[in-house]
Amino acid sequence: MSKKAQLLKRQAHKGHVSIIGAGPAGLIAALHIKKNAPSTKVTVIDREIFVGGILNQCIHPGFGLLEFGQELTGPEYAAKVSALCRDFEIEFLTETSVLSINKKLEVVALSPKYGAKKFQSKAIVLCTGCRERSRGALHIPGDRPSGIMTAGLAQKFINIDGLVPGSRVAILGSGDIGAIMARRLTLQGVEVAAVIEIKKSLSARPRNVIQCIVDFQIPIYLEHTITKIVGRERLEKIKVAKILSDGRADFSTEFEISCDTLLLSVGLIPENELAEMAGVALDAKSNGVIVDEKFMSSIPGIFACGNAMKIYDLVDHLSEDSKKAGESVAAYLTAPLVEGKQV
Amino acid sequence: MKRKKTVNFPSYDVVVIGGGIIGTFILYELSHLPLKILLLEKEEDLAFGVSKANSGIIHAGFHEDPKTLKGHYCAKGNALYSKISKKLQLPFKRVGELLVIKEEREYSALHEFMKKGEQNKVTGLKIIDGIELHRLEPHLSEQLVGALYAPSAGVINPYELIYTLARFARCNGATLLRGEEVIAITKDNSFHIYTSKGRYHSKVVINAAGMNGDTIAAMMGVATPAIEGRKGQEYLLDKKHKGLVKHIIFPLPTPESKGTLIIPTLDGPIMLGPTAENMQAKDREDLSTDQCGYQEIMERVKFMLPAINERAIIAGFSGMRPIPREHHDFIIGNTSVAGFFQAIGMHSPGLTAAPAIAMDVAKMVSNYLSESKLIQKQKRCSKDYQQKEHHCLCHTPKKLREVKKFSELQKLWKSDPEYGEVVCRCEEVSLAEIRAAIRDGATTLDGVKFRTRMGMGRCQGAFCTYRAIEVMASELAVPHHKISKKGKKSTIIVATLGKDHE
């Protein structure tokens, strides 16, 4: 390598990478950026007090078989990954929300601890995770009582604080989180009255279907949907009907299930408000960041991985990809400058 | 040893029943007079009745018949909003209304509305052609050929208005009690008002009880038309789609309602609706939404705005218009019982008319009190309340989402580090704002939501509810399972592991 090229390389090294989100995607990306571009300053920003993202509330086992060859719970998996990070000099800004990012790779963040901060980054990695689809997006007709929440919120209540959100529960949708919550609540003595799924089969992974729903003999209603929510204060019951081949409800089959809680497990949506603000191209259908094979978005220098890019159903797969993302970010940062631009 | 107490029931000059926009506005107007005043609301918070679910439009006033109270008060109320929003430092935008038509022959209808509007003293009305219409609103359907343009129409946040009025009234000395349902009223020398919690005396009673206006009137033996419900479903779009329209878009109205509208709400998201469904008296509390209403709205809206995307809908809800049977107008003023006043049957445009109605009702009440020598006519020293209101304004909490500049962000954080914790990410609501809402009287999630917009965005509370309950429990010093969505049995948590709930 020529002296000039070496010099350029070193300059490029001095870059600062902002990673937004300290879930598994963010942690693993950080780790592999540091491994491959050691002199890069890496800052991982997360609004929560603890790193680990959504894994902290997933206290069930099933994580890490592929990645660590060991069956771990979510918090254990997160702890393992963050322990690996400790071998490197990675800056963690927790309790810090990123308010905006832009094309110029500026990041504005806010924290109760030290107020507003602005970073000029050389690269930004979006690891902001996903959110759960809500009732409004499905427009389930009926009243608007309390007792209707996403399965993930119920999971957070019960697993983090021991707060039980209901005594007789119905679950709409059969995603993995719903399945895991069906088991969790049953074990807690809460009656799970039904899992209602519009499709012909349950959408959770087979392992979760068997271990969380079938094994507990939870009634399953396939090709059914909720036609009405009833309850002025707390949820009292739901009306359920079979669906016709065109997707509409067949009201002649309508029946009632009494329950005080309805959990929604009807899909995850990549959380990409920041990406959108900067003008990053998103997939119109999934809302995931569109990336190339190097995990770079439509804006040079802005990368994405984890659930913000596409919804994974297994953390191990997500980690594998996030590793590759970290490596490409490192390659991008260490690439020699050509006419002031990185190649 | 038990001691017998002689109970002295609290005594007031005026008791207002109902904490919706009408009751609260009247209370605010009365708080500028030297009177001892009380507002009683049956729900856990103000603005939980009709006023919580409406379109938030300050109508121009061309829809109403000039001979009705609606016609009289709508345009008058509209004009007052400039002053009131300035005084309360409340955001209010005169975005303008466009009443659109799809056929040339409908121009005659536009001319009729224009004439009505001019009789109601609506200013700035103009009939525009298709070219001008599409210049103003490029996304509207090509099939629309013209419109009546009313620049004075505006949008406001109805809850914010109510809570601000209440704060001002409180700082001027008014008392507001919530969770107190009026169950009986009797009258001898004065009125005796019995509630679910207590008993009060008053020289004057004002019935502003919304859907229950007829029930309260019946307690006094005052003949009033029965109040029937006319339901209106509304659907909200993700704020991403704001800017699709800039004006409020109206079709030609039906006898039942002003039709299905496209509303650029004050806070950004576009709202579609409402429907107009006549309910039986027993169903006037039924605020459910249904597929029919949804489809009807989407069909009508798509006709005017083909670019609308159904996938962008984040929430749907219903409101209920209180319609006096066979009366079709507001009921305002004194009654056969001296000292018993009413402002009921407030269907649309009740929100628009509220400031004008409140001014008149306050005048009627104050005249009654002085004429019947129940109180000496005296003006409250305006300096006194101006100072108090100024203090109140200075303590209006700032909103994180409105701070755009970096330097201002830092300043905001310095004023209170809790502005640094973003609790609701979709609507950018900080912990400081949530705490302020609780200190302003919010005891429920909806109370916090209506004051701050927490949970109103695209995730509909999936992220923030957890933290909100934690903050509310600690701030109100109650266990988590006592926190509810909207009071009564609407709690969120039913059990705590390892603990017995009493």
Ligand SMILES: Cc1cc2nc3c(=O)[nH]c(=O)nc-3n(C[C@H](O)[C@H](O)[C@H](O)COP(=O)(O)OP(=O)(O)OC[C@H]3O[C@@H](n4cnc5c(N)ncnc54)[C@H](O)[C@@H]3O)c2cc1C
């Ligand atoms: C409720 C729920 C339960 C799940 N359960 C399982 C399971 O049991 N098994 C499984 O394999 N997978 C599960 N998943 C899928 C899971 O999301 C992924 O496997 C993995 O945890 C996602 O990793 P991530 O890093 O992409 O996102 P996350 O773990 O969600 O991390 C994203 C992080 O970004 C932070 N963040 C986002 N925006 C900002 C911002 N603007 N400023 C600062 N910080 C920000 C968030 O606070 C969060 O900590 C679950 C998902 C959800 C939503």
Ligand SMILES: Cc1cc2nc3c(=O)[nH]c(=O)nc-3n(C[C@H](O)[C@H](O)[C@H](O)COP(=O)(O)OP(=O)(O)OC[C@H]3O[C@@H](n4cnc5c(N)ncnc54)[C@H](O)[C@@H]3O)c2cc1C
């Ligand atoms: C779908 C819809 C859209 C609308 N859009 C618009 C619009 O865009 N512009 C406009 O100008 N108007 C609009 N309106 C009309 C407007 O919302 C109403 O006119 C207005 O909110 C009525 O206010 P209120 O104070 O009379 O009633 P409420 O808000 O219902 O207040 C009455 C209060 O009295 C309380 N109460 C009842 N009984 C008792 C009791 N026994 N003891 C104590 N308290 C009691 C209730 O709990 C309630 O809080 C709309 C209405 C609907 C339904």
